[in-house]
Amino acid sequence: NAGVTQTPKFQVLKTGQSMTLQCAQDMNHNSMYWYRQDPGMGLRLIYYSASEGTTDKGEVPNGYNVSRLNKREFSLRLESAAPSQTSVYFCASSRSRGDTYGYTFGSGTRLTVV
């Protein structure tokens, strides 16, 4: 099925460990995004890539890095995980930034840092 695929779906990390969350879309979208979702706070933008070869910080970028590997793939890296990064992470894509046709989201990665 066409859409946004995220891996892994679940992950438990120890404080200080690193990991990369993978995201791929097969809709030929130009823009991709990483959000985190915490109870009562909605979705907060971590980083985005308006087009292949560009990345920009969002609202909560500290502690994260991203790579737009190609048009399809956009990864999120936690270099040294902290308990405050326990959250559900969503990758999304759109035809262009601010696309009125909306974002397509993956099913999320539930990350726990202990």
Added chain:
Amino acid sequence: TQLLEQSPQFLSIQEGENLTVYCNSSSVFSSLQWYRQEPGEGPVLLVTVVTGGEVKKLKRLTFQFGDARKDSSLHITAAQPGDTGLYLCAGLIQGAQTLVFGQGTRLTINP
């Protein structure tokens, strides 16, 4: 500070009742979207409104964009248990590049 304020944050009603969820801001939006999210899944787009005063209907769901494009509402008629979920509004502020999301309204429809 939340750019988009949704109310109520939680709503639990009986099947067959009507309800309205509100999304408000002091900012003007180029467009506003509503998403629905089920447990363990990502948000799914329901509708986009772009013109002040615009009304869109999706079966029993009615979406309205405020005349000044600063607010929106979602009205559900004769709610059903299948309407249960987290409803999120999201807006594109004029001149901005990405959507901002409200904190969501968790809706529970009891049989």
